[in-house]
Amino acid sequence: xxxxxxxKKEVLAELRRIREEDVKYEDGRVLCSMCTTPHPIAKIAxxxxxxxxxxxxxxxxxxxxxxxxxxxxLGTLLNCQDATGFIVSGGTEANLLAMLAARDTSxxxxxxxxxxxxxxxxxxxxxxxLNLKPIRAGCDSRFRVDPDEVKRCITRNTVAIVGTAGTAExxxxxxxxxxxxxxxxxxxxxxxxxxxxxxxxxxxENASEHDFEFDFRFKGVSSITVDPHKMGMxxxxxxxxxFRDCRCLEAIKTNTPYxxxxxxxxxxxxxxxxxxxxxxxxxxxxxxxxFAEVVSRCMELTRFLSEGIELLDLELVTKPTxxxxxxxxxxxxxxxxxxxxxxxxxxYVPRLDCVRIVVMPHLKRRHAETFLRDLGEIAGHRIx
Numbered sequence: 001x002x003x004x005x006x007x008k009k010e011v012l013a014e015l016r017r018i019r020e021e022d023v024k025y026e027d028g029r030v031l032c033s034m035c036t037t038p039h040p041i042a043k044i045a046x047x048x049x050x051x052x053x054x055x056x057x058x059x060x061x062x063x064x065x066x067x068x069x070x071x072x073x074l075g076t077l078l079n080c081q082d083a084t085g086f087i088v089s090g091g092t093e094a095n096l097l098a099m100l101a102a103r104d105t106s107x108x109x110x111x112x113x114x115x116x117x118x119x120x121x122x123x124x125x126x127x128x129x130l131n132l133k134p135i136r137a138g139c140d141s142r143f144r145v146d147p148d149e150v151k152r153c154i155t156r157n158t159v160a161i162v163g164t165a166g167t168a169e170x171x172x173x174x175x176x177x178x179x180x181x182x183x184x185x186x187x188x189x190x191x192x193x194x195x196x197x198x199x200x201x202x203x204x205e206n207a208s209e210h211d212f213e214f215d216f217r218f219k220g221v222s223s224i225t226v227d228p229h230k231m232g233m234x235x236x237x238x239x240x241x242x243f244r245d246c247r248c249l250e251a252i253k254t255n256t257p258y259x260x261x262x263x264x265x266x267x268x269x270x271x272x273x274x275x276x277x278x279x280x281x282x283x284x285x286x287x288x289x290x291f292a293e294v295v296s297r298c299m300e301l302t303r304f305l306s307e308g309i310e311l312l313d314l315e316l317v318t319k320p321t322x323x324x325x326x327x328x329x330x331x332x333x334x335x336x337x338x339x340x341x342x343x344x345x346x347x348y349v350p351r352l353d354c355v356r357i358v359v360m361p362h363l364k365r366r367h368a369e370t371f372l373r374d375l376g377e378i379a380g381h382r383i384x
C-alpha cells in the first residue's frame with residue numbers, strides 16, 4: 001500500500017485502463033463461458049444493495065426478504081413451491097451444500113457418492129473437502145449417464161446420486177426421471193446439478209418430448225442447483241441451491257452466537273445482498289414470457305451455428321440439447337488454438353477431443369456470422 005493516496009481522478013483512470021485488459025462479453029467474442037453480461041436492471045439493483053450482508057440478515061430484513069422471494073420464484077418454476085434454499089456464491093457452493101446435506105443426513109461412516117463421468121469438475125473438489133468417495137458412472141452413446149451403470153454403482157455406503165441437467169461440456173440432460181426412480185427405490189438422496197439448464201429447460205417448448213424434464217416433479221429429486229448468474233443474467237456471484245425438504249437444513253446448519261440470527265446455512269459467511277437483489281429484479285422484470293424469449297433467441301442462434309458448422313464439414317459431437325455446441329476436426333486442439341489467435345474465446349475439451357462453444361445472451365447473429373466466416377477460413381472451407 002502506498003504512503004500517500006492518489007486523487008480520485010487518477011484512481012478511476014487507472015481502473016479504466018486496467019479494465020481494458022479484460023475481455024468484454026458485449027464484444028461477442030466470448031464463446032466459452034456459461035456466464036454473460038448482466039441484464040441492465042441487474043446492474044442497477046446490484047449497486048442499490050452493495051452494503052447489505054445476508055450473513056447477518058437481522059440487519060438487512062429487506063435484502064433477506066428478496067432472497068426468500070427469489071428462492072420462492074425458483075422453487076415455483078421448478079415445481080416445488082415450498083422448496084427452501086439460498087442464493088449462494090455459485091454452482092460449486094450449491095453442489096457442496098447438497099452433498100453436505102446428503103452426507104450428514106445419512107450417518108454412514110464411509111460415504112460414497114455416484115457421479116456421472118460427465119459431471120462438473122466441482123464435484124472433485126467437493127468430494128475432497130467432504131471426504132466423500134466418488135464412484136464414477138459411465139455414459140451412454142448420447143453422453144447421458146447410464147441408469148444401469150448407476151444401479152451397478154450402488155452400495156450400502158452410497159449417500160447420494162448426482163444427475164446433470166445441462167452438462168458443462170456438452171449441455172446434455174441426464175435421464176433424471178429414471179435416476180429419480182432409482183433413488184426412490186433405494187432410499188438415496190438425489191441431487192440434480194442444473195446450474196446451466198435450470199433457467200433454460202423450463203422455457204423450452206419441447207422439453208417433455210425430448211426427455212429433458214429434470215425438476216421436483218420427480219419425487220426422488222432431493223435438491224437442485226440452479227445459477228441465476230448464468231442464464232438468469234444476474235450479477236456474479238449468484239448461484240442457487242434448493243431443497244425439497246426443509247429438514248435438510250439441519251444438516252448444513254452452523255450456529256452463530258453473536259449475529260442477529262442464531263444460525264447460518266451457507267458455506268460462505270458474509271454474503272452480499274447485491275446479486276440477490278439483481279436476481280430478484282431480473283425475475284420481476286422479465287417474468288416467464290421474458291425468459292422464454294431469451295432462451296428462444298439463444299436456441300435459434302445455437303441451431304444457426306450448428307447448421308453452419310456442419311456445412312463446413314466439421315463433425316458435431318452430438319446434436320445440441322441446450323445452448324452448448326461441440327465439434328471436431330482432424331486436429332481439434334489446433335483448431336481451437338487458431339480460433340483463439342483470431343480473438344475467439346472457445347474451449348478445447350481434451351476428454352472428447354473437441355472444440356466447445358456456449359451460446360449465451362450476449363451473443364448476437366452478427367457475431368455468429370463472423371465466427372463462422374473465420375472458422376471456415378481456418379478449417380479450409382467456406383460457406384456458400
